[in-house]
Amino acid sequence: MNDRDTVVGIIRIVDGPYRAFAWTRQAGMKDLGTFGGRSAYAHDVNQPGQVVGSPETRDGASRAFVWTGAEGLVDLNTRIPRAPSGFVATAARGISDNGAIVADSNAGLVLLVPTAATHVAPTVGPIRRSGAARVDMPLSVSAGFVDADPGETHRATWSWGDGSKDEAGVVAEKNGAGTSSGKHVYRAAGLYTVTLTVTDSSGQRASRS
Structure with missing residues (x-):
C-alpha cells in the first residue's frame, strides 16, 4: 500500500x-x-x-x-x-x-535502474554450456554481461570448482556489453560449481555461478 x-x-x-x-x-x-x-x-x-x-x-x-x-x-x-x-x-x-x-x-x-549510472558493477547473465560435459574432454562455457556505463571495458576470470587455477576468459565487447567464454577439461567425474567474475575498468566486479 x-x-x-x-x-x-x-x-x-x-x-x-x-x-x-x-x-x-x-x-x-x-x-x-x-x-x-x-x-x-x-x-x-x-x-x-x-x-x-x-x-x-x-x-x-x-x-x-x-x-x-x-x-x-x-x-x-x-x-x-x-x-x-x-x-x-x-x-x-x-x-x-x-x-x-x-x-x-x-x-x-x-x-x-531507470537511468544509466557510472562506477557500478556490471551485470552478468546466466552461464551457458556448449555440448555435453565429459571427463577428459574440453567443456566450453560462456555468459553475457552488460555495464550501465558504456565507456567501461572489462576482463573476465573463470573458476572451475575442481581445485585448478582460475583462468582468464576471452572477452568480446562493444559499448560496455559483451560476452566472456572459457574452456576447461575436467579429469574426474563429479559436481563442480563454475563461476565467472567480470571486472570493469573502474574496479567494480560481479560474479555468477
Whole structure:
C-alpha cells in the first residue's frame, strides 16, 4: 500500500488461479491481467502508482511486470535495452519512487535502474554450456554481461570448482556489453560449481555461478 491509499496484492477465485489486483477508493478493485496464463501476483506499489509483480505466460512461465493505469501490464523484459544475452527477469519484487526495481531473474537477484549510472558493477547473465560435459574432454562455457556505463571495458576470470587455477576468459565487447567464454577439461567425474567474475575498468566486479 502506498501513501495515496493504493492497495495491491492477490486475490483467488474459488478453486481457481491467483490474480494480481490494484485497489483505489475512486476506481475500486482492478484485475491487472496476465500474459496469457492463469495466475498473476502483485508484489509492490510506489507512490506514483506503478505496480510490479509476476504474471504467467501461456506456457506457465513467469515474467516480471510493471503496471500503470496509462500503459496497463508491461513485460519488464521489453524495457531492458542492454540486458545480457539470455537474461530473463522472472518476477519484480519491489519498486522505489524513482522507478528502480528489484527483480528475480535467471541470473539471480538484480536491480533495474531507470537511468544509466557510472562506477557500478556490471551485470552478468546466466552461464551457458556448449555440448555435453565429459571427463577428459574440453567443456566450453560462456555468459553475457552488460555495464550501465558504456565507456567501461572489462576482463573476465573463470573458476572451475575442481581445485585448478582460475583462468582468464576471452572477452568480446562493444559499448560496455559483451560476452566472456572459457574452456576447461575436467579429469574426474563429479559436481563442480563454475563461476565467472567480470571486472570493469573502474574496479567494480560481479560474479555468477
